[in-house]
Amino acid sequence: MSILNPVRGSQAVYAINPVAKLLAALLLSLTLVLSIDWVSAGVALVLESVLFLWAGLGLRTFLLRALPVLIAAPAAALTTLLYGRPSGQVYLQFALVNVTDGSIELAVATGLRVLAIGLPAIVLFVTIDPTDLADGLAQVLHLPSRFVLGGLAGLRLVGLFLEDWRSLELARRARGVGDSGRLRRFFSQGFALLVLSIRRxxxxxxxxxxRGFGSSGARTYARASVMGWREALLIALAVVVALVAVVVSVSTGHWNFIGSQS
Known part of the structure; x- marks a missing residue:
């Protein structure tokens, strides 16, 4: 399944308006960035994991799409663990490395927060069709049609961009200039692709x-983009997840508002 052309299954998430998916992901993200604590991020991640079962993605597809986040989360946690703000008992100290109770707690919170913000955004984006997204941005959010249609055209060309890169690579190898000097080959091939992309x-x-796509007149659309009960349910679920995460964090005394950080 491609991000640009997702396979529509029987799962209802594919029929949800992309604008609602963007709003749900934005709501969760804004809530989780308000506090640096492991409780709110952990609660949100657990609740989101349950909802992922209804996303219609296979395990292999989910892991492939989420691979950047799954790599970024432990990397961010490790960096915070080694170089985070020291507080409490010291376990390891060497040069700039300072592992303490405070850095451990902050590292866990950072890793969980990256997962809780990134995973739902990826899952929702995978189930978005670019044409449906453009319809929603233009009809629901009333964004300028030139911007929306230009963005849609750009997304549609991503697949062609990748095919051009493969074609250039095969052509250079056929001429005997693509077998050595990987770094030099990458930059020269990238420049050729840039020229080709500009021309296209x-x-x-x-x-x-x-064909009139730049006209300032009123534009009609082949498909109506509406917000219904499915969209309201998704946004309501995002609100519930955010509220539960905040309430549990505050009630357990772990809420750590970012504005209070010095």
């Missing part, structure tokens, strides 16, 4: 302008 983008912009 210029042609596409001219074609879209000629």
């Amino acid at each position: 983008g210029s042609k596409l912009a001219t074609a879209m302008e000629a």
